Amino acid sequence: MSVLSRPYFHNEQAAFDFVEAIIWPKGPVCSHCGCTGRISAIKPNPEKRVRYGLKKCGDCKGQFTVRMGTIFEESKLPMTKWLQAIFLMTASKKGVSAHQLHRTLEVTYKTAWFLAHRIREAMRSGDLDPFGRGGATVEVDETFIGRDPDATPSKTGKGFHHKMKVVSLIERESGRAWSSTSATATAPRSAWTTPRAPPARCKAPLGSG
Numbered sequence: 001m002s003v004l005s006r007p008y009f010h011n012e013q014a015a016f017d018f019v020e021a022i023i024w025p026k027g028p029v030c031s032h033c034g035c036t037g038r039i040s041a042i043k044p045n046p047e048k049r050v051r052y053g054l055k056k057c058g059d060c061k062g063q064f065t066v067r068m069g070t071i072f073e074e075s076k077l078p079m080t081k082w083l084q085a086i087f088l089m090t091a092s093k094k095g096v097s098a099h100q101l102h103r104t105l106e107v108t109y110k111t112a113w114f115l116a117h118r119i120r121e122a123m124r125s126g127d128l129d130p131f132g133r134g135g136a137t138v139e140v141d142e143t144f145i146g147r148d149p150d151a152t153p154s155k156t157g158k159g160f161h162h163k164m165k166v167v168s169l170i171e172r173e174s175g176r177a178w179s180s181t182s183a184t185a186t187a188p189r190s191a192w193t194t195p196r197a198p199p200a201r202c203k204a205p206l207g208s209g
């Protein structure tokens, strides 16, 4: 047995259980309304495209998985591959390139690049907390500065398309900021969403935040 033989690296359900225990230590929290307590698990059924980890909220009737609001959001890649990638990138002192991930995980280079980018982004900010968690206010602004080295030269020299696009997010309460030099960079999608604060209409008491 070794670290690599742990079930969450090989079994999709075990991988979801592992991630859920980290993100929801006090039990599932609805990603839509923030309610807890009346959440039921929907049995995965790959034939009917019922995803692993799918939950239904008894308060807002919304469906969600633990991926929402995390670096795993909007990714169809199995959770086992995500955990393998995180392990490789965090266990290696010298870091792991996207090419190495591509070869080791047997995923396309595009997928490997996406994984590496998101995991590095999460490591850089020091936590996995998405912007706006718990109903915090997130301000978004964009500007154009300098010249984008990848832009095609403009015939007229007018407009903004040749300039470097910078997008910044600031969480008002904590002052935490995130910037990217391109609007198309793979920012954690969660950073763009501001979950509503846990509402008073939850039918079950809030056990966790």
Ligand SMILES: [Zn+2]
Pocket (backbone or CB within 6 Å): 030, 031, 032, 033, 034, 035, 057, 058, 059, 060, 061, 062
């Ligand atoms: Zn809900």
